Amino acid sequence: MNQDENDYSINYSINISSDTVDRPISDNPAENIIIVGTAHVSTKSVAEVEETIDRERPDVVAVELCPARYQALTEKVVTKKLSAKDILSGGKPYYFLVHWLMAYVQKKIGDDLGVDPGAEMLQAIKKAESTGARIVLVDRDIQITLQRFWHSMSIWEKLKMTGAMLTAALGFKGEELDIESVTEEDVVTQLIEELRKFAPSAARVFIDERDAYISANLLDAAKSSRVVAVVGAGHREGIKRYLEHPDTLPPLEQLLDVPKKRFSITKVLGLTFVALAFATFLLVILGIIKGAISPYMLLVAMGYWFIINGVLSAAGAALARGHPKSIATAFLVAWLTSLNPMMAAGWFAGLMEAKQRTPTTDDFRSIMDAETVHDMLDNRLFRVLLVAALTNLGSVLGTIIGVIVIVNVTGIDPTDTLQNIFNNISDLFRFPQ
Secondary structure: OOOOOOOOOOOEOOOOOOOOOOOOOOOOHHHHEEEEEEOOOOHHHHHHHHHHHHHHOOOEEEEOOOHHHHHHHHOOOOOOEOOHHHHHOOOHHHHHHHHHHHHHHHHHHHHHHOOOOOHHHHHHHHHHHHHOOEEEEOOOOHHHHHHHHHHHOOHHHHHHHHHHHHHHHOOOOOOOOOHHHHHOHHHHHHHHHHHHHHOHHHHHHHHHHHHHHHHHHHHHHOOOOOEEEEEEHHHHHHHHHHHHOHHHOOOHHHHHOOOOOOOOHHHHHHHHHHHHHHHHHHHHHHHHHOOOOOHHHHHHHHHHHHHHHHHHHHHHHHHOOOOHHHHHHHHHHHHHHOOOOOOOHHHHHHHHHHHHOOOEHHHHHHHHHOOOHHHHHOOHHHHHHHHHHHHHHHHHHHHHHHHHHHHHHHOOOHHHHHHHHHHHHHHHOOOOO
């Protein structure tokens, strides 16, 4: 396995001693691994990491980071522009939201304690560099984890998880927890069990799968080296079990597989709104054919459809403080995207916003420092996502209101018209007497 791409760590309870030890390398890789279980915003964890590396003098320091998180933590990141496709395609807006919320909550906890998130990982990296130990990144790529996380959850789990993170990000108080106790085994077990009850799919992806992935990389790194592994306390027991029973490790290819898109409730709702719009115009056309509605009313219906969809979609873009061209784009395309299940008004408005105010990787990092809604709206990445989201919301409202207005203006009776359609179809299959 490529050691530059992966990084894993395992947690054991360690008695700290100031004495330096010289452990022989065992033929059993698991015996060459010393695990430090940490809380990511704990001063105690930072000290424990430093003392353990000083005492053990390992050949390898393995940290619970992937290359992207390692670069972000060590500030070895080159600022680059983010393409609109990278931001808006697939489920990327949701991945950005989840990643930001998790990082934001962790940063707020760290601010309260006076500790930067990931300080213990950074200390492990610095100590490895100062002692000449090789640094191995053993965690799975964060993007793969987030994609597997989002695809694995039911709509109910997604709503609960997003709500919980928003509540934490907005500062609503819950049960108090001593951060320094998070590395204690009984506390860790309790927290993990609570997560399994709250969102079992999230626990499987964030804990169980990463336990396996980290364990495999640790065993690989420890074949001929003494390893100190620095990982979050929540991974301790899972990694320990895999080290003791490596035959139970799943194939890494299975853990790196990104699930394909599946049919979801959001797609069902989208198709429902499109079908509703098509059905409305079909009823108008049938009314014209039957002579119950004048052809002029079709133009009136189209006019209402264009204005209502355009105004509400543009209002969404404006509420997000979008660029004037983004607002105009939302207004002009909404009538058409509401009739096409393959397009969304927010996607076009978001593309225009990204073109006018191109986000960079700096925006993704700086959003963590936002303290107010105004600060967040000044962030170009957040603005693109918000323009897309609120434009889509306006388009949905425009579709619903547009259908109601057209039905009232044209005077069509949906029930009566649909009954006539059903009767005509039945007549086609009726045998002559």
